Amino acid sequence: MRRSSQGPGGGGGTIRFRTTFHNTIYDVFRARNWKETDSETDWDVAWIDTGWIRENFDTMHLEEHQRINHFRNHYELTRKDCMNKNLKRMQRALQREDRHDEAGKYDFFPNTYVLPVDYGLFVEEFKHHQAGSIWIMKPIGKAQGKGIFLFSKLSQITEWKKDHKWKPDSPQAETYVVQRYLENPMLIGGKKFDLRIYALVTSFMPLVVYLYRSGFARFSSFRYNTNQKNLGDTYVHLTNVAVQKTGPGYDAGAGCKWPLRNLKLYLIGKFGVQATDKLFYEIQELVISSLLSVQKVMIHDKHCFEMYGYDILIDDALKPWLIEVNASPSLTADTPQDYELKFGLLDDLYTVIDVENKLGGVMEECVGGYDLIYNNGPMKRDKQTCYTTRLGCFDDRVRQLKRLHKAHAKRSSASSDK
Amino acid sequence: SHSSTLRHEASPLPPPPKGNGVHGELEVVTTLQSHWLHYLHDAVRRLTGDGAVALMKLASEAESEAQSVAQRRTQRSKLRGLYESDELLEHIAAVQHDNASAAVTGVRSWAMCPLHLRMPSQQELRVLFADLDPKVRQGGIDDAIRAWFAEERHRMGLRLLSHGYTALLAHFARTGVPAGMRGRVWCGALQVQLCERDYSYYAQLVSEISRISQVLDPLVKRDVAIPFNEEDYFVFCDKIEELLLCFMRDPAVLQKSAESGWHVRASNRAGQQSVFPPNGLLPPRGLSQYAFPLCYAFHAQEELYYLFRAMWTRYWCKLHCFSSRPGTLLHLLAVFESTLQELQPALCWHLLELELHPTTVAFPWILYAFSSYLPVEQVLLLWDRVVGFDSLLPLPVLAASIFAFRASALMQAQDADRARRILMDPSKLQVVPLLQAVLFVPSSLAI
Numbered sequence: 001m002r003r004s005s006q007g008p009g010g011g012g013g014t015i016r017f018r019t020t021f022h023n024t025i026y027d028v029f030r031a032r033n034w035k036e037t038d039s040e041t042d043w044d045v046a047w048i049d050t051g052w053i054r055e056n057f058d059t060m061h062l063e064e065h066q067r068i069n070h071f072r073n074h075y076e077l078t079r080k081d082c083m084n085k086n087l088k089r090m091q092r093a094l095q096r097e098d099r100h101d102e103a104g105k106y107d108f109f110p111n112t113y114v115l116p117v118d119y120g121l122f123v124e125e126f127k128h129h130q131a132g133s134i135w136i137m138k139p140i141g142k143a144q145g146k147g148i149f150l151f152s153k154l155s156q157i158t159e160w161k162k163d164h165k166w167k168p169d170s171p172q173a174e175t176y177v178v179q180r181y182l183e184n185p186m187l188i189g190g191k192k193f194d195l196r197i198y199a200l201v202t203s204f205m206p207l208v209v210y211l212y213r214s215g216f217a218r219f220s221s222f223r224y225n226t227n228q229k230n231l232g233d234t235y236v237h238l239t240n241v242a243v244q245k246t247g248p249g250y251d252a253g254a255g256c257k258w259p260l261r262n263l264k265l266y267l268i269g270k271f272g273v274q275a276t277d278k279l280f281y282e283i284q285e286l287v288i289s290s291l292l293s294v295q296k297v298m299i300h301d302k303h304c305f306e307m308y309g310y311d312i313l314i315d316d317a318l319k320p321w322l323i324e325v326n327a328s329p330s331l332t333a334d335t336p337q338d339y340e341l342k343f344g345l346l347d348d349l350y351t352v353i354d355v356e357n358k359l360g361g362v363m364e365e366c367v368g369g370y371d372l373i374y375n376n377g378p379m380k381r382d383k384q385t386c387y388t389t390r391l392g393c394f395d396d397r398v399r400q401l402k403r404l405h406k407a408h409a410k411r412s413s414a415s416s417d418k
Numbered sequence: 419s420h421s422s423t424l425r426h427e428a429s430p431l432p433p434p435p436k437g438n439g440v441h442g443e444l445e446v447v448t449t450l451q452s453h454w455l456h457y458l459h460d461a462v463r464r465l466t467g468d469g470a471v472a473l474m475k476l477a478s479e480a481e482s483e484a485q486s487v488a489q490r491r492t493q494r495s496k497l498r499g500l501y502e503s504d505e506l507l508e509h510i511a512a513v514q515h516d517n518a519s520a521a522v523t524g525v526r527s528w529a530m531c532p533l534h535l536r537m538p539s540q541q542e543l544r545v546l547f548a549d550l551d552p553k554v555r556q557g558g559i560d561d562a563i564r565a566w567f568a569e570e571r572h573r574m575g576l577r578l579l580s581h582g583y584t585a586l587l588a589h590f591a592r593t594g595v596p597a598g599m600r601g602r603v604w605c606g607a608l609q610v611q612l613c614e615r616d617y618s619y620y621a622q623l624v625s626e627i628s629r630i631s632q633v634l635d636p637l638v639k640r641d642v643a644i645p646f647n648e649e650d651y652f653v654f655c656d657k658i659e660e661l662l663l664c665f666m667r668d669p670a671v672l673q674k675s676a677e678s679g680w681h682v683r684a685s686n687r688a689g690q691q692s693v694f695p696p697n698g699l700l701p702p703r704g705l706s707q708y709a710f711p712l713c714y715a716f717h718a719q720e721e722l723y724y725l726f727r728a729m730w731t732r733y734w735c736k737l738h739c740f741s742s743r744p745g746t747l748l749h750l751l752a753v754f755e756s757t758l759q760e761l762q763p764a765l766c767w768h769l770l771e772l773e774l775h776p777t778t779v780a781f782p783w784i785l786y787a788f789s790s791y792l793p794v795e796q797v798l799l800l801w802d803r804v805v806g807f808d809s810l811l812p813l814p815v816l817a818a819s820i821f822a823f824r825a826s827a828l829m830q831a832q833d834a835d836r837a838r839r840i841l842m843d844p845s846k847l848q849v850v851p852l853l854q855a856v857l858f859v860p861s862s863l864a865i
Contacts, residue, residue, distance in 0.1 A: 268597040
């Protein structure tokens with residue numbers, strides 16, 4: 001196998017990128033004046049889809065400087081059944097060690113059963129709940145809300161079982177997870193919404209996590225209700241844009257996303273600063289806890305980093321619940337504001353990764369819109385603000401980057417003077 | 419006259435509208451008023467298909483063939499309110515002022531406001547807005563930087579709320595209200611305290627929506643469906659639609675408004691005269707803009723309604739009337755134009771050379787109290803000051819300040835489109851520092 005030249009840019013030249021995507025990430029690379037390359041091996045950064053990783057990663061040899069955007073077994077966190085297994089295992093381990101406070105932090109995921117394996121257990125649990133309680137069935141391998149449906153009677157899935165020719169022993173049977181549906185989500189303007197937060201993990205061993213300050217809330221366009229006969233109207237219950245488009249009278253021009261900052265302002269107005277800050281802090285803790293639970297099973301590789309898209313639901317008691325984690329969050333933008341967010345997200349990501357070593361290996365607390373929240377231990381909170389987390393706070397990434405480069409320039413000139 | 423069907427007993431005619439030809443009003447203003455009312459009259463007539471459709475009727479009543487045809491034509495029109503901001507400005511600019519010095523000297527002022535009104539001087543503004551002095555810590559700036567100040571504001575707010583004294587709460591609002599208690603403070607400052615009777619009154623208005631249909635309803639609904647700042651407000655469209663439809667049916671608005679709005683007179687089948695619409699206000703495009711920002715501070719529908727009504731009757735109605743009294747639309751326009759001229763005469767000249775009249779850009783900002791232009795957080799900080807100082811003067815002052823802030827970029831613009839784009843960009847604008855700069859340290863704006 002041909003060896004690529006040592007050092008980024010083939011030894012001091014322009015950074016070369018390789019990607020199969022032609023949306024925002026492509027724009028970010030071009031805006032940094034990086035060169036595109038088709039070469040299988042001669043690249044410095046790669047933004048590749050998970051399918052390619054699955055097929056080629058094991059046979060690849062990566063140079064020291066090369067950076068790729070996925071970990072080998074990211075599915076431990078992003079596949080619904082694996083995530084459930086890892087979270088449960090972490091919680092049990094903490095309980096066994098009598099670390100009940102920490103174990104209590106892991107109650108952000110609803111009771112989940114994997115089908116067909118856990119079918120018996122699921123039926124037991126189902127019978128314990130009162131009649132009419134709603135459950136949600138999700139295929140583990142699909143995205144964009146495909147294949148998800150709600151039910152409240154066992155008979156409704158008996159039909160589904162027959163349709164899918166599902167056999168408990170068949171290895172080809174499509175795996176599903178089933179969990180209690182959150183019937184009392186927080187509603188704003190009578191509509192259900194969920195949050196999309198972005199977290200960047202540059203290393204699992206030790207665990208280093210950056211949380212992006214901005215994100216958005218995705219609203220259903222339709223008024224929320226839990227009528228038994230409307231369980232089939234997925235556009236009321238699922239906030240994925242792809243599902244919303246199937247609803248009646250969907251207006252493609254109408255917005256359905258709120259920047260996180262607006263949500264925070266609204267919540268402060270309704271519940272007060274302390275309750276809102278506590279909620280956002282719990283969301284930050286949720287992200288960290290979920291990453292800690294897979295820390296030991298992730299194949300550590302210094303060439304890898306990953307940006308996860310967290311889907312979080314808030315219930316009417318202001319408690320956050322983890323819906324799922326995405327290893328490939330959508331990078332295409334619906335609106336100009338959306339584009340600005342995603343561009344900033346990816347551009348700041350590469351400032352953090354720092355292939356060109358412009359920041360001299362110093363671990364900064366703030367890079368553009370990213371805040372370092374875990375560096376082999378939780379970060380100390382900033383006493384200057386009355387918030388315990390910067391999530392959802394004012395994000396002036398351009399100004400922050402200027403300050404960062406100024407501070408770095410000062411540092412490097414000071415050290416070169418010695 | 420228009421035919422309309424009113425089921426309820428004829429209530430006594432409301433008191434004569436203030437300012438409409440009352441002794442003391444300037445002739446040019448009455449001329450302007452009559453031209454504008456004529457224009458609106460024609461718009462309403464077109465809406466009813468020349469009398470084919472009733473202005474107001476029982477929803478349950480069947481309509482004739484001619485009425486259905488006319489109704490369908492109304493539905494097909496794309497109107498989002500009876501008039502747009504540029505139509506209003508056009509009428510203001512077009513009025514001939516016989517007494518203007520230009521008639522004698524031939525030198526015409528660039529100002530669009532036709533009146534030479536008494537302006538507050540720079541010194542007077544500084545005294546009036548002394549609480550915005552840079553020496554005084556402000557909510558909107560200092561509470562973001564200093565945690566202890568945010569906590570102090572929070573404590574003080576809670577203490578004042580427990581006393582509930584209106585004047586103190588209004589004074590507190592002058593330096594910005596913490597977001598967590600904005601709803602309660604504004605309710606206190608505007609004396610909106612709901613009792614059982616208010617809840618039932620609102621419920622009655624809601625039932626009126628389905629009982630009586632107005633020819634203006636589709637206009638209001640279309641206005642709500644597409645807010646100006648859609649990203650901030652799309653979530654609340656349903657709530658605001660109900661709120662505005664109730665507002666259009668509420669006769670208390672007519673009674674309580676500080677300045678009476680533009681309306682028509684109509685008679686019902688029995689020949690009794692009354693005001694149409696019942697709240698005395700023909701809806702402009704952007705009526706919903708005065709309500710949307712409130713959704714971030716008020717959550718119960720009734721509270722939202724009464725607060726919106728209080729703000730309209732006290733403040734925003736002055737933006738939709740013609741009068742020479744201080745604090746009303748014409749006066750505010752004159753304040754904007756004279757402040758801008760004093761601050762940045764070269765910029766005025768440059769923009770006029772590019773054929774971009776500054777007032778055409780600033781007019782929608784002032785008319786909608788910046789809710790169509792600034793992000794919601796800044797709008798609420800601005801409205802804190804409107805409530806706190808009980809005055810609309812912050813609006814034109816802020817508009818002039820924004821022009822001065824963008825002056826260096828604007829002076830380099832070579833065509834009107836570029837200049838307009840610079841002005842229409844709301845990024846990096848912070849209301850409180852801009853107000854402080856223009857009032858107390860104008861030199862700091864010329865960077």
